[in-house]
Each structure stands twice: as structure tokens, then as C-alpha cells.
Amino acid sequence: MTDLRLPHAIAALRPHLAEIVAGVEGRLPYAAALLSAKQGLRISVNDREEQVTEQSPSAGTVISAFDGVTMHEAARGGFDRAEIERAARELLRDVHPTGGPAIDPGPERHGDFVTPMAIAPDSLSIEEKLDRCRALHRRVRAMDERIVNAQIHYTEIGEIAVFSNRTADLAQRVQRLRMTVMVAVAGPGGVRYDWTSKDATGGWEALEYADDELRRVIDNAIALLSAERIEPGEYTIITAPGVTGTICHESFGHGVETDMFLKQRARAAGFVDRVVGSPLVDIWDDPSSPGAYGGYFFDDEGMLAAPTRIVERGVFRRGITDLYSAQALGIPRSANGRRQDWSRKAYARMSATFFAAGATPLADLFAQVDRGVYLTKWSSGMEDPQGWGIQVTCRYGFEIKNGRLTGRTFAPVGISGYVPAVLQSVSAVGDDWALDGGGCFKGHKEWLAVSSGGPHLLLKARLG
Amino acid sequence: MLERIVAALQARADLAGWSAREIRSRQVQLYAVPNAIEARRAAMSERYVIQILRQTGGSDGSARCGDGSATLLPGDDIEAAIDTAALTAGLVQNQPYGLPEPGALPDVPLADPQIQSNAGQVLDQLHMRLRAAVLAQPHVQLTAAELYAEEQTIHFRNSRGLEATQIGTAIDLEWVLLCRDGAREAESFVELRRRRLEDIDVEAEVASRARHAADLLRAGAPPDYLGAVVLRGATLATFLNGGVIQTLASAATKFAKLSRWEVGEPVFHGQADGDPLTVFANRRLPFGNHAGRFDNEGQPAQRVELIRYSQLAAFTANQRYAEYLGIPATGDFGDIELPAGITPAVTLLDEPHVEVVDFSWFTPDEITGDFSSEIRLGYLVEGDRRTPFKGGALVGNVLDALANARWSAETGFFGDYQGPHIARFAGLRVAGGEV
Numbered sequence: 027m028t029d030l031r032l033p034h035a036i037a038a039l040r041p042h043l044a045e046i047v048a049g050v051e052g053r054l055p056y057a058a059a060l061l062s063a064k065q066g067l068r069i070s071v072n073d074r075e076e077q078v079t080e081q082s083p084s085a086g087t088v089i090s091a092f093d094g095v096t097m098h099e100a101a102r103g104g105f106d107r108a109e110i111e112r113a114a115r116e117l118l119r120d121v122h123p124t125g126g127p128a129i130d131p132g133p134e135r136h137g138d139f140v141t142p143m144a145i146a147p148d149s150l151s152i153e154e155k156l157d158r159c160r161a162l163h164r165r166v167r168a169m170d171e172r173i174v175n176a177q178i179h180y181t182e183i184g185e186i187a188v189f190s191n192r193t194a195d196l197a198q199r200v201q202r203l204r205m206t207v208m209v210a211v212a213g214p215g216g217v218r219y220d221w222t223s224k225d226a227t228g229g230w231e232a233l234e235y236a237d238d239e240l241r242r243v244i245d246n247a248i249a250l251l252s253a254e255r256i257e258p259g260e261y262t263i264i265t266a267p268g269v270t271g272t273i274c275h276e277s278f279g280h281g282v283e284t285d286m287f288l289k290q291r292a293r294a295a296g297f298v299d300r301v302v303g304s305p306l307v308d309i310w311d312d313p314s315s316p317g318a319y320g321g322y323f324f325d326d327e328g329m330l331a332a333p334t335r336i337v338e339r340g341v342f343r344r345g346i347t348d349l350y351s352a353q354a355l356g357i358p359r360s361a362n363g364r365r366q367d368w369s370r371k372a373y374a375r376m377s378a379t380f381f382a383a384g385a386t387p388l389a390d391l392f393a394q395v396d397r398g399v400y401l402t403k404w405s406s407g408m409e410d411p412q413g414w415g416i417q418v419t420c421r422y423g424f425e426i427k428n429g430r431l432t433g434r435t436f437a438p439v440g441i442s443g444y445v446p447a448v449l450q451s452v453s454a455v456g457d458d459w460a461l462d463g464g465g466c467f468k469g470h471k472e473w474l475a476v477s478s479g480g481p482h483l484l485l486k487a488r489l490g
Numbered sequence: 491m492l493e494r495i496v497a498a499l500q501a502r503a504d505l506a507g508w509s510a511r512e513i514r515s516r517q518v519q520l521y522a523v524p525n526a527i528e529a530r531r532a533a534m535s536e537r538y539v540i541q542i543l544r545q546t547g548g549s550d551g552s553a554r555c556g557d558g559s560a561t562l563l564p565g566d567d568i569e570a571a572i573d574t575a576a577l578t579a580g581l582v583q584n585q586p587y588g589l590p591e592p593g594a595l596p597d598v599p600l601a602d603p604q605i606q607s608n609a610g611q612v613l614d615q616l617h618m619r620l621r622a623a624v625l626a627q628p629h630v631q632l633t634a635a636e637l638y639a640e641e642q643t644i645h646f647r648n649s650r651g652l653e654a655t656q657i658g659t660a661i662d663l664e665w666v667l668l669c670r671d672g673a674r675e676a677e678s679f680v681e682l683r684r685r686r687l688e689d690i691d692v693e694a695e696v697a698s699r700a701r702h703a704a705d706l707l708r709a710g711a712p713p714d715y716l717g718a719v720v721l722r723g724a725t726l727a728t729f730l731n732g733g734v735i736q737t738l739a740s741a742a743t744k745f746a747k748l749s750r751w752e753v754g755e756p757v758f759h760g761q762a763d764g765d766p767l768t769v770f771a772n773r774r775l776p777f778g779n780h781a782g783r784f785d786n787e788g789q790p791a792q793r794v795e796l797i798r799y800s801q802l803a804a805f806t807a808n809q810r811y812a813e814y815l816g817i818p819a820t821g822d823f824g825d826i827e828l829p830a831g832i833t834p835a836v837t838l839l840d841e842p843h844v845e846v847v848d849f850s851w852f853t854p855d856e857i858t859g860d861f862s863s864e865i866r867l868g869y870l871v872e873g874d875r876r877t878p879f880k881g882g883a884l885v886g887n888v889l890d891a892l893a894n895a896r897w898s899a900e901t902g903f904f905g906d907y908q909g910p911h912i913a914r915f916a917g918l919r920v921a922g923g924e925v
């Protein structure tokens with residue numbers, strides 16, 4: 027068992043959770059407890075100022091009690107044992123069994139887990155972290171005189187969770203880190219900017235920038251000064267891993283969250299074992315993906331992390347589940363029951379969602395494009411599980427002619443289309459692979475850390 | 491606990507200033523799926539946020555300062571939290587600034603007594619109303635609903651003697667209407683946030699969204715179109731709250747050299763054939779989603795005229811950036827308000843146009859204003875004929891669109907926006923067609 031040092035209040039409450047759960051299950055068919063704490067640090071350094079602030083923390087306890095139909099939850103800030111026992115008694119007073127089915131608590135599982143790190147954030151002082159950010163800022167700033175402001179943003183989020191039910195006693199500490207470099211340049215038409223990020227569940231070793239990576243973000247910002255709007259139409263496109271991942275995330279990520287099946291909001295529900303894309307398309311969700319920013323060891327409903335194959339050679343196989351929808355639909359669970367924090371319910375949510383790598387070198391993808399656009403940077407995306415529309419907004423795209431970049435830049439570039447049509451159009455899959463970390467909402471709320479990615483793809487889509 | 495925190499902060503000689511907020515929240519939540527209540531939740535929390543300011547000397551001996559913050563839960567170690575915040579503040583070397591002076595705090599109505607007295611009952615009744623309203627629309631069914639009600643109380647203290655309290659309520663609603671025709675399905679998704687029950691007309695919203703769901707079933711491919719585009723109500727509010735005005739009129743953005751707006755200068759640089767634009771950033775809007783008597787640093791609520799006749803009149807600034815730029819402090823942006831336009835809505839709708847009813851997600855570039863946003867539902871309107879379409883993208887620039895907008899004389903309140911309920915934008919593009 028990993029040596030996981032829990033905060034005192036959590037460590038003190040943990041041994042009593044089994045008894046609290048058992049007390050609730052004395053009358054109701056299923057109960058569980060979750061202790062959840064998130065805290066972190068943000069450092070920002072730019073040309074004109076510095077900021078060091080705490081990442082808005084959250085800490086609280088959830089007692090869940092299932093009556094056979096409805097999941098009742100009492101959520102309390104903090105980890106006070108007397109308060110939690112009072113909340114459990116209130117649930118017992120107010121909730122009555124309906125005679126509905128019980129929930130399978132899962133196999134016996136016990137363990138403590140910690141994100142492996144070479145340079146753990148807590149091994150560095152805040153001053154050392156600030157100095158590292160200042161040093162990176164100085165490196166960027168010295169690279170080009172056209173920069174009007176360079177910004178370094180560092181965030182670390184430490185997530186601690188303890189889950190207990192009849193068959194589980196699990197604890198984890200997941201450490202998420204992210205370092206973003208943003209560069210603003212000015213021209214006659216105004217200010218333009220670009221950014222690049224590195225992220226991980228891991229330590230500072232994942233946040234090192236090479237000079238060519240910094241040079242690229244400056245060059246892209248400068249290219250935006252002369253960017254044009256793209257002529258709307260259908261294009262052959264090559265998507266870099268971040269854009270590939272966003273297409274994946276918005277199509278067969280959100281589109282296969284099985285709580286949406288239950289709510290009759292997902293067209294994919296009627297497509298299990300049916301063709302939804304090119305045979306080159308393989309899509310996975312894997313919270314156990316090493317180092318993935320959206321990864322974890324177990325979900326907020328006590329399911330141990332494991333990969334889920336969503337699309338297999340173009341055929342939709344299964345969705346990703348939370349406990350309630352899996353129970354209601356009678357389908358196997360996956361480790362995707364996640365909460366924004368203790369104050370919100372669990373939904374079926376993605377972790378690290380990606381296209382599997384193919385066999386085509388990037389140069390061969392370019393060689394297949396007579397006229398097209400290379401999309402390397404996404405800025406937002408939105409799901410439409412019911413209508414299977416897709417929106418991915420890219421910060422910019424580079425024109426390709428006869429297999430080569432022409433130097434012409436378009437910005438912004440929106441990708442839209444019908445999900446199966448877009449996935450059917452995938453004609454080649456790169457032999458590279460990378461994940462891009464970020465945040466994900468369900469609709470416009472319920473923020474979570476996720477990763478999306480894959481290889482370069484060659485496909486067709488409507489741009490505008 | 492707030493008193494003990496304040497006493498501990500007052501006892502520190504190394505702080506140039508401090509504030510402390512006690513934030514208490516009570517929430518109830520109800521989640522419905524077809525034929526069942528999926529979940530009921532009750533969440534309560536209490537936390538204390540301290541912010542401190544310290545003088546820190548620069549390496550060249552110049553006066554500098556830094557700020558730090560810490561959040562405590564009941565029972566946490568107060569001294570340790572202050573030490574952490576002070577340590578952090580001591581590392582930072584920024585241009586000096588101070589805390590806001592105490593000012594008169596306006597009374598801004600923020601709370602609904604019904605929610606305060608029994609939030610759970612309010613949600614149950616709202617859910618019943620929602621179900622009844624959907625039953626009155628036989629061509630649709632309710633497939634999901636999420637209802638939240640919250641009461642939040644904030645006590646504020648700072649080292650300059652400001653002591654204030656505000657209590658606010660909020661209701662968040664989401665629901666989904668599904669319309670079926672044989673094997674074909676279409677849904678309409680609704681999300682609303684209001685501070686009081688009275689501002690939510692569930693029945694009217696259901697009727698309107700039921701029509702949208704039915705229209706989606708017969709919607710065609712998007713046209714390739716260049717011309718007038720109409721936005722109304724909540725969709726117009728989404729457009730105005732997309733972040734472009736908020737970012738470019740922010741003193742923080744100006745200080746970071748990311749905004750080129752200047753007070754007294756036009757905010758538009760291209761052709762501007764629309765109605766002159768006037769915009770208020772309003773934290774005094776009664777029951778506005780972002781309204782409040784005071785903000786997180788204790789700035790009293792203001793109604794700030796940001797843009798007057800298409801020229802920038804002021805930046806929004808907290809105390810720090812106000813001092814940096816030598817301008818008045820306004821505090822947080824709040825909600826957006828526009829005065830009534832001069833043209834009756836019926837006139838704005840008279841000529842052919844495209845109306846966008848729903849975006850997938852309207853996310854313009856907040857610095858340039860450029861956008862390309864997928865259309866969930868739109869109409870090509872010619873006289874009485876409204877032809878629905880879905881897909882494609884509305885493409886343009888927020889500032890160019892505002893420069894060429896005409897605003898309705900009729901106004902409304904939409905939670906985070908008060909103003910004309912219809913805007914007609916000239917010369918926007920719909921990138922249509924199918925792959």
C-alpha cells in the first residue's frame with residue numbers, strides 16, 4: 027500500500043466511514059461516503075505584475091443513500107465527524123426504502139494511491155516556484171522585441187479523495203500541474219496573442235519548455251497579425267493532437283456519457299455495435315493513462331480506473347458510465363462517475379479521451395493534401411449528443427497547398443458538421459500520439475480536469 | 491469564527507491591509523430523469539476567505555507590495571492561514587496599491603424570501619409547474635431537469651473599517667424537451683439563472699422551447715448567407731456577455747497592454763452605421779445575477795457608464811488597477827445594461843433576415859472580437875415565413891456587429907442583461923452547407 031499522508035481531519039474521519047455507511051444501510055439498500063478536498067496554487071508572472079494566489083479550495087463530505095429509485099445525498103463542508111453523523115441521521119429520518127433494486131457495491135477493493143512524481147510540487151517552496159516562473163518569463167521576453175506582454179501562468183491542484191462503501195476503502199492523492207505561456211504582440215490591426223501549455227498528473231519534470239516550443243508560440247502570435255478569415259466551405263484538414271482530441275471529446279466523449287442515454291439525450295444510445303466512423307477510428311477513455319492531466323486512480327463513486335474502448339475500428343461499442351445510469355440502464359460500469367466537487371452530484375464524465383494512434387507518418391499525411399488546412403490549436407468546443415452536431419473552434423489554421431504549408435494563416439477557424447460524417451471522412455491516422463490537458467464542462471457547468479488527444483488525423487470537415 | 495479571524499488580523503503589525511469574508515451557503519438540488527427523481531441533494535458550507543496586503547521592498551529599494559489569500563473552514567488554524575497568506579504576499583513585488591476606502595453601500599435587492607424560507611418546497615413546486623407546462627405541449631416530453639436553489643450570506647470586514655453583509659438567492663434551472671416524429675428526434679435545451687422565482691416564467695419558456703424543438707425536426711441545412719441577423723432575449727444576452735466588452739473595458743486588461751481602448755475614443759474602428767452604442771456595467775441591477783452591494787474587495791456597487799455614444803467613457807477597475815491607471819475604482823463589472831433603442835421591434839423584424847435562436851456555444855476571441863459559432867437553431871425569415879435551419883456557423887466580429895446594430899425600443903430583463911430585447915445586426919455571415 028502506498029504511503030499516502032492524508033490531512034489530519036480526513037485521516038481522523040476515515041476510520042468511521044464504514045460504520046456510518048453501515049448505519050445508513052441498516053435501512054436503505056445502498057450507501058456510500060466520499061471525502062473530497064481540492065486545493066492548490068496559482069502563480070502568474072507577466073511584464074507588469076506578479077500574482078501568487080491560492081487555487082480556490084474546496085473540502086467536504088458526501089453521504090449518499092439510495093432508496094431503490096432516488097439517490098439522496100447530504101453534503102457538508104468540512105470533515106467534522108459529529109456533523110457528518112448528524113447528516114447521516116437526517117438521511118435515515120427523511121429517506122425511506124421504496125422496494126426498488128439495490129446497487130451492487132462492487133468487488134472488495136482497498137488501497138491508497140498517489141500520483142508518481144519526480145519533482146513533487148510540495149518539494150519546492152512557493153518562492154522557488156515563483157522564481158522558476160520568473161525565469162521562464164525572462165526567457166520568453168528575451169526572444170523577440172515585438173512582444174508587448176508575455177505571461178506565465180502556473181497552476182497546481184492537489185485532489186485528495188477517500189471513498190467508502192460496503193466493499194471499498196480507497197484513498198488517493200492526485201496532483202495536477204499546468205504551465206501556460208502566453209505571448210501578445212501588437213501590429214497596426216491591434217493586439218494578437220497565442221499560448222501554449224504543458225500539463226500532467228505528475229511533478230515539475232513535466233513542465234520544462236524547450237526554446238523551439240517557445241519560439242513557435244511567438245511565431246504563431248506574429249502570424250496572427252496578418253491572419254485572414256477563411257472562406258467558408260468544405261476542406262481537407264489535418265488536425266494536430268489537441269484538435270484531434272477535441273473532436274474526439276465533443277463527438278464520442280460527451281456523446282457517449284450514459285447519463286445522457288438515460289435522459290434520452292444521446293443519439294449514440296441507438297448505435298451500439300453499429301458503424302459510426304471510418305474503420306481507422308478507435309476511441310478510448312482511460313483515467314489510468316499515465317501522466318494524463320485528467321487521470322485518477324478511482325472515480326468519485328469508488329470505481330477503480332481502467333480503460334474503456336468506446337469505438338473499435340469505426341464501430342461504437344459502449345459508453346462511459348456513472349453509477350446511477352449504469353444501474354438504471356443495466357449496463358457495465360466504467361470509472362467515469364465524477365463530481366466537480368463535494369457540493370455537486372456525480373455524472374458520467376470523461377477522463378482522458380483519445381483517438382488511438384495509426385501508422386501514417388505526418389509527412390505522408392501532408393503529401394496527401396493538394397489544398398487544405400492544418401489545424402494545430404483549438405480554443406473551445408461544444409457537444410451536441412442528441413443532434414450529433416459538432417463545434418470545435420480553432421484559434422488558427424495554416425493553409426496547405428500541394429502538401430506544403432504556404433505561410434498563409436486563417437483565424438479563427440470553426441469546424442462544424444455532422445459527427446458520423448466527420449468521423450467517416452477520416453482517411454489516414456498519424457503514427458504520433460499526444461494528450462492535451464484542459465477543463466471540461468457538462469453543458470456550461472460542472473467543471474472538471476480532463477485530457478483529450480490522439481494522433482494527427484487527415485479528414486474532411488466544414489470550416490467557417 | 492469571523493470575529494476571531496478579524497482579531498488575529500488586527501493583531502498583525504506586518505500587514506498593510508486585510509479583508510475577511512465569511513461565506514455561508516445553503517443549497518438544495520433536484521435532478522429528474524424520465525419517470526423518476528434521480529437525485530435529491532442538500533449541501534451546506536461555511537468558509538472564510540482572508541486577503542492581505544503587505545509592503546515589500548524591491549531589489550532596488552523601491553516601494554513594492556504584494557497580496558496573499560487563504561481560505562479557512564470551521565476549526566482551521568487561523569494563525570497558520572494568516573502566516574501562509576503573509577508569506578505569499580511577501581514574495582510578490584508589484585507596484586504599490588491600497589485597499590478601497592469605506593463607502594456608502596447601496597441597498598440592492600438580491601434575495602427572494604420564498605427561497606430563503608423553504609428552498610426545497612420552491613424547487614418541488616417549480617418542478618411540478620415545469621411538468622404541467624410540458625404536459626400542455628403534447629408534441630414534446632420532458633427528458634431531464636435539474637433545479638438548484640441557493641441562499642448565500644456574505645459578511646465582509648476589512649482593515650479600513652468597512653463592515654457589511656449581503657444575502658442573495660439564486661435559482662438555476664436546466665431542462666430538456668424532446669420532440670419525436672417516428673425515428674427522428676430533436677431536443678431543445680434550456681438553462682436559466684435568476685435570483686427570484688418571480689423572474690422565471692416557466693410556462694412561457696416551455697411553450698417557446700417546445701416550438702423550437704418542433705421546428706428543429708423540420709429544420710433544413712443552413713444557408714450560405716450574408717446579411718442582417720437578429721438576436722433576441724436570452725440569445726442576445728449571451729452575445730453581449732461573451733466577454734469582449736468586459737475584457738476590453740477592463741483596467742486590468744488595459745494595464746496588461748492587451749486592450750487598446752482609450753477613454754474618449756471610439757470603440758469601433760471600422761464602418762459604424764448602426765445606432766450609437768451606450769453600455770452600462772451595472773452591479774446595482776435589482777436581482778441581477780452579478781449584482782451585489784459590494785464586491786470581493788468591498789467596493790460599493792455602482793452603475794458605470796462604460797460606453798457613451800460609441801465612445802469609451804470609463805474602464806471597470808478594482809482598487810489596484812484604478813490606482814495603477816489613475817482612474818476611479820468601480821469594482822467588478824456586474825451585469826450588462828443597454829438603454830432602450832429607438833426602433834420598434836416590429837420594424838427591426840420587418841425586413842428579411844436570419845434569426846439565430848441558439849448557439850452551440852458563443853465564444854468570441856475576447857481581445858479581437860472575432861467569432862465563428864455553430865448555430866443550433868436558426869430561421870431564415872422573409873415576411874411571415876420562418877424557415878428553420880440547424881448547423882453552420884455564424885461568423886463575424888463582435889465589435890463590427892455592434893457598430894452596425896439597431897436596437898429595439900422594447901426592453902426586458904434577462905438575468906445578466908437588461909436592455910433592448912431585439913438587436914438587428916447588419917452584414918453578418920452564416921457559413922452554411924453540409925459536409
